[in-house]
Amino acid sequence: xxxxxxxxxxxxxxxxxxxxxxxxxxxxxxxxxxxxxxxxxxxxxxxxxxxxxxxxxxxxxxxxxxxxxxxxxxxxxxxxxxxxxxxxxxxxxxxxxxxxxxxxxxxxxxxxxxxxxxxxxxxxxxxxxxxxxxxxxxxxxxxxxxxxxxxxxxxxxxxxxxxxxxxxxxxxxxxxxxxxxxxxxxxxxxxxxxxxxxxxxxxxxxxxxxxxxxxxxxxxxxxxxxxxxxxxxxxxxxxxxxxxxxxxxxxxxxxxxxxxxxxxxxxxxxxxxxxxxxxxxxxxxxxxxxxxxxxx
Numbered sequence: 001x002x003x004x005x006x007x008x009x010x011x012x013x014x015x016x017x018x019x020x021x022x023x024x025x026x027x028x029x030x031x032x033x034x035x036x037x038x039x040x041x042x043x044x045x046x047x048x049x050x051x052x053x054x055x056x057x058x059x060x061x062x063x064x065x066x067x068x069x070x071x072x073x074x075x076x077x078x079x080x081x082x083x084x085x086x087x088x089x090x091x092x093x094x095x096x097x098x099x100x101x102x103x104x105x106x107x108x109x110x111x112x113x114x115x116x117x118x119x120x121x122x123x124x125x126x127x128x129x130x131x132x133x134x135x136x137x138x139x140x141x142x143x144x145x146x147x148x149x150x151x152x153x154x155x156x157x158x159x160x161x162x163x164x165x166x167x168x169x170x171x172x173x174x175x176x177x178x179x180x181x182x183x184x185x186x187x188x189x190x191x192x193x194x195x196x197x198x199x200x201x202x203x204x205x206x207x208x209x210x211x212x213x214x215x216x217x218x219x220x221x222x223x224x225x226x227x228x229x230x231x232x233x234x235x236x237x238x239x240x241x242x243x244x245x246x247x248x249x250x251x252x253x254x255x256x257x258x259x260x261x262x263x264x265x266x267x268x269x270x271x272x273x274x275x276x277x278x279x280x281x282x283x284x285x286x287x288x289x290x291x292x293x294x295x296x
Contacts (some may be wrong), residue, residue: 005259006088006267010103014088015058015257017105018271021112022255026120031176032203032247032277033239040253040274043079046294047280048072079252083272090266112271119216119273149183149232149291152191152198162286163205164238169283171238171246174208182230183291184212206236235270237285246284251275 006014037045049072086108096103149155159177166175187198202210215231238246252274260270279285 001186006093010093011259012101012104014086014269015110017109018086018257020113021109022116022271024116026214027178027211028120029249030241031178031211032249033245035245035248035250037079037250037252039252042252042274045077045079045250045278046125047075047077049280051077077276077278079250079251079274079276081253081272081274082115082119083261083270084111086111086269086271088267088269093140093267106128115271117215119275120213143288146250149186149234152189155186155189155198156201158234158288158291159202159236162234162288165286166236166238166284169225171241171284173238173280175206175238176208176210177202177206177210177234177236178213178216179234180216181212181214183232183234184210208239233287233289234263235285235287239284241281241284244280246281247277247279249275250278 088103088108094105149158163175166173187202189198191197191201201209216235240246253272255271255273257269257271260268
C-alpha cells in the first residue's frame with residue numbers, strides 16, 4: 001500500500017518552501033512594531049485608551065484648581081485566525097517519488113503568498129484587512145489646492161501637509177512613510193539646479209524608513225490598480241510617541257504549517273496565523289490620497 005502521508009523529509013521541504021514565502025519582507029507587517037502574545041489560545045487583548053487631559057491653567061498666582069487629568073478607558077482587541085488549506089496531490093507526490101525528485105510546490109507556495117498578501121494590506125484604507133480601529137488614519141487635504149505629484153515642488157507641498165497634520169497632533173517623529181509605486185518612482189526626479197533627488201529631500205523628513213507597495217487603497221476603498229489616478233496613496237505615521245507604541249501588530253500565533261486529516265486520499269495541510277493590526281492613537285498616522293497627477 002502506498003504511503004499517502006509525506007515523509008519527514010518531504011514535509012520539511014514543503015515547510016521550508018512555504019516559510020520562505022511567509023518570511024519574505026512584507027511592508028505593513030514589517031513597518032509596525034510586533035507584540036508577541038501568550039500563544040494561539042489568546043483570543044483577545046485588553047488595553048487602556050488614554051483620553052486627553054484639559055488645557056494647562058495659566059495664571060499669575062497658580063492658585064486656580066485644574067484637575068482635568070483625562071482618564072483611562074479599558075478596551076479590547078479581538079485576535080482572528082487567518083488560514084489557508086494546502087493539498088498535495090497524490091499523483092504529483094507519487095511522481096516525485098518515482099523519479100527521485102523534490103516535490104513541485106509552486107501551487108502551495110502561491111497559496112501561501114496570496115494569504116500573506118491579504119494580511120499585508122494597508123490597515124483601514126478601504127481594503128478588508130485585519131484592523132482593529134475605525135477610522136484610520138487621518139485624511140489630509142491639500143492646503144494649496146494642488147493635489148499632484150508631478151514636480152518636486154508639488155511633492156514637497158504634499159509631504160509637508162501630511163507631516164504638519166502629524167505635528168499638529170503632537171507627534172514629532174521620527175516618521176515612516178508607505179506609498180504606492182508610481183509615487184515612489186517620481187521621487188527619483190532631480191531637484192532643479194541640484195544633483196539631489198526627491199528621495200534625498202524626503203529622507204531628511206521621513207527618517208525612520210520609506211516603503212512602497214501595491215497593497216494599498218484610498219479612503220474611498222479604491223484599491224491601487226497600477227493606474228495614475230486617485231488610487232495613489234501617500235501614508236506617513238509616527239510608530240512611537242514619547243516611548244509608547246502608536247501602532248502594533250498583536251501576534252498570538254506566527255504563521256505555521258500543520259498536517260490535517262484531509263480527504264483520506266491527498267495529503268492535506270493548513271497554513272494559519274493569528275494576529276491583528278492595532279492602533280492605539282489614530283492621529284499618529286496621516287494619509288494623502290487625492291493625488292491625481294503623477295506626471296505621466
